[in-house]
């Protein structure tokens with residue numbers, strides 16, 4: 292049974308009526324990591340792994356949710372939207388809370404959701420849940436918010452109900468994705484440009500380390516603070532600096548002695564990553580995948596050595612990629628401390644690459660790693676029959 296059929300069937304079994312169906316995808320990011328909350332650039336795309344939502348208003352005054360993948364239910368009265376001990380429910384409640392804060396009344400509904408975005412793999416399953424929820428509520432109750440406003444609601448849900456002060460990339464990509472294109476997003480102005488990604492000869496392959504370190508969210512918030520500390524220091528010299536986006540390498544190098552080593556490394560990584568992204572977009576325009584791949588490796592080195600958000604397992608997978616013919620580029624993807632690597636691989640080399648990984652990498656519990664070949668597809672949508 293396809294995902295959408297399964298989800299509809301379960302909804303009908305539980306609630307006895309025909310639901311509306313929506314989907315929001317997970318994302319990849321080709322380059323530009325930890326740049327979004329520094330008002331820099333990112334290059335994500337939405338992929339063919341999605342969370343589906345079956346949803347219909349009810350007249351009970353209670354929101355009723357069922358998470359298929361966990362086989363768990365959760366419900367709460369419409370007038371009692373607050374952070375919950377049920378972890379997964381917070382991604383949904385956090386979104387409803389944003390509409391309510393903006394003065395909207397969200398009527399009660401039933402919702403069954405589930406999908407194939409792997410959890411904790413750095414593919415933004417949480418953003419897909421938030422964006423799908425925001426998209427569905429907006430459409431179902433004809434609230435007329437723009438896609439961008441819904442993206443911001445989804446991001447705020449993560450801040451306020453999941454406790455991660457994430458940037459805007461994941462939610463933006465899940466909402467605005469376009470088949471066969473990557474999105475170059477300016478995280479300051481929120482202007483964006485689609486770049487065609489001609490994958491005739493290449494494939495994007497994700498390898499999931501199977502590791503998810505619990506320090507991910509606390510370290511994430513810490514990195515944010517370290518970048519802000521760097522900005523505060525440089526502001527003394529150039530008061531109009533607002534974020535690392537405004538800082539060139541010359542400026543930070545000139546004041547190196549005033550930084551502690553960690554803050555200097557964090558800030559210079561972000562500045563360099565924005566430069567790499569610009570070069571990567573130029574390489575894409577020239578169809579130069581070899582150069583693009585080199586920049587991906589460069590990004591990983593920076594994330595590992597300067598930003599220090601990688602981990603042993605991610606480094607191991609990137610090293611294996613580097614030593615396999617036909618892998619043009621590889622890097623850790625997303626927040627870090629586990630999750631996936633993203634690999635740009637020549638089509639003909641994919642089987643050998645995957646075989647090599649399976650033979651030489653085992654997850655911490657001794658299993659074979661999950662390997663995911665992704666295709667770039669549309670962002671959040673109403674699913675038609």
Ligand code: GLA
Nearest residue numbers: 324325457458459460625626
């Ligand atoms: C997570 C966050 C994003 C972004 C990445 C790192 O995925 O949700 O906003 O900061 O980490 O690039």
